[in-house]
Amino acid sequence: MKPRQTREIRIGNVRIGGANPIAVQSMAATRTVDVAATIRQVELLEAAGADIIRIAVDNPKDVAALAEIRRARPNANLSIDLQENYRLAEKVAPFVQKLRYNPGHLYHLEREKPVQEKVRYLVDVARAHGCAMRIGVNAGSVDPEKLEKYAHGDSITPMVESALEHCAMLDDLGFDQYCVSLKDSDPNKVIDANVAFAEARPDVPLHLGVTEAGMPPDGVIKTRVAFEQLITRGIGDTIRVSLTLPFDDKGDEITVGRQILSDIESGRFRSVPRFEQHGLNIISCPSCSRVENEAFIDLAQNVRAMTEYAKEHDITIAVMGCRVNGPGETDDADLGMWCAPSFVNLKRGPKTIGQFTYDEILGKLRVELDTLIEEKTVSSRA
Numbered sequence: 001m002k003p004r005q006t007r008e009i010r011i012g013n014v015r016i017g018g019a020n021p022i023a024v025q026s027m028a029a030t031r032t033v034d035v036a037a038t039i040r041q042v043e044l045l046e047a048a049g050a051d052i053i054r055i056a057v058d059n060p061k062d063v064a065a066l067a068e069i070r071r072a073r074p075n076a077n078l079s080i081d082l083q084e085n086y087r088l089a090e091k092v093a094p095f096v097q098k099l100r101y102n103p104g105h106l107y108h109l110e111r112e113k114p115v116q117e118k119v120r121y122l123v124d125v126a127r128a129h130g131c132a133m134r135i136g137v138n139a140g141s142v143d144p145e146k147l148e149k150y151a152h153g154d155s156i157t158p159m160v161e162s163a164l165e166h167c168a169m170l171d172d173l174g175f176d177q178y179c180v181s182l183k184d185s186d187p188n189k190v191i192d193a194n195v196a197f198a199e200a201r202p203d204v205p206l207h208l209g210v211t212e213a214g215m216p217p218d219g220v221i222k223t224r225v226a227f228e229q230l231i232t233r234g235i236g237d238t239i240r241v242s243l244t245l246p247f248d249d250k251g252d253e254i255t256v257g258r259q260i261l262s263d264i265e266s267g268r269f270r271s272v273p274r275f276e277q278h279g280l281n282i283i284s285c286p287s288c289s290r291v292e293n294e295a296f297i298d299l300a301q302n303v304r305a306m307t308e309y310a311k312e313h314d315i316t317i318a319v320m321g322c323r324v325n326g327p328g329e330t331d332d333a334d335l336g337m338w339c340a341p342s343f344v345n346l347k348r349g350p351k352t353i354g355q356f357t358y359d360e361i362l363g364k365l366r367v368e369l370d371t372l373i374e375e376k377t378v379s380s381r382a
């Protein structure tokens with residue numbers, strides 16, 4: 001196994017990078033304003049051995065809830081996901097050890113302001129409160145200027161370029177307590193993006209993860225394949241396993257992460273040098289505080305059960321929990337669903353088919369899936 005060469009950064013009482021053990025982290029899936037449920041998530045994750053726990057904050061009510069969560073769990077190393085509202089950083093930083101921002105979201109907010117100015121603000125806040133930072137690049141939300149520069153279909157280069165650009169901004173500000181993540185739901189793309197980034201910036205600690213990996217066991221396999229390929233190359237300083245799970249089972253993300261690390265350490269691999277996806281591929285998001293209807297988790301499980309009959313077909317179905325990332329992140333799937341409070345949007349590729357209630361959606365999906373299978377069968381005979 002190749003040794004890691006990254007610099008060390010501190011997140012509360014955990015150090016990542018350099019020769020430190022790979023830290024295992026996860027994220028609360030509940031709505032942050034549901035204080036009791038979110039405290040319970042933090043407790044479950046702490047009990048499972050999480051080194052760092054992430055919570056999403058999007059508005060002042062979430063900030064007030066975060067203060068209560070911090071009081072209830074004073075020893076947790078908390079990371080905050082600054083979703084659409086980076087200006088909340090100064091309000092949340094006193095309660096947490098790490099701030100995560102998404103360069104794609106930062107691009108869209110306060111468009112009149114240069115991105116460097118927004119990054120400077122975040123660095124000033126992080127410095128003042130001793131927080132680390134994560135530049136979290138997601139394939140589904142890369143800034144459009146980067147996407148336009150490269151051929152359609154090349155999602156890796158824009159992601160890597162976005163991460164490198166933001167590293168340069170933090171470097172220029174003399175801030176080195178940061179790590180980077182480059183995530184996609186396709187484990188092969190996660191491997192390629194992280195390998196390319198690590199070649200360019202071997203000094204920067206990497207947070208690894210496969211987004212929307214889905215439910216166990218498939219979600220675990222996708223994640224395992226990516227981690228095996230990267231960690232054996234000396235890439236990866238902290239990991240997050242993203243699985244669609246009932247809230248009470250959230251600690252399983254930590255258990256699975258530690259199991260994968262222990263298997264890699266002992267030379268137990270399942271690889272499969274690459275993830276050769278054949279057959280039905282169901283991707284679903286791990287859910288977070290943005291989920292507006294918990295029926296999403298049952299829906300993800302029911303989709304899997306209902307589509308069992310189609311498992312031999314090379315088709316990707318995506319199930320996403322919210323209207324913020326759902327629309328963009330379902331574009332690349334053959335059939336996609338993203339959940340709103342009282343209905344589910346059904347899509348075929350980037351095109352919306354319609355909106356259906358939680359009771360109707362499985363039947364509609366079945367019709368679309370049958371049509372797709374029929375079309376693929378006809379075209380393979382042609």
Ligand code: SF4
Binds near residue numbers: 287289323326
């Ligand atoms: S798709 Fe929405 S609900 Fe699901 S993890 Fe992403 S932000 Fe959260």
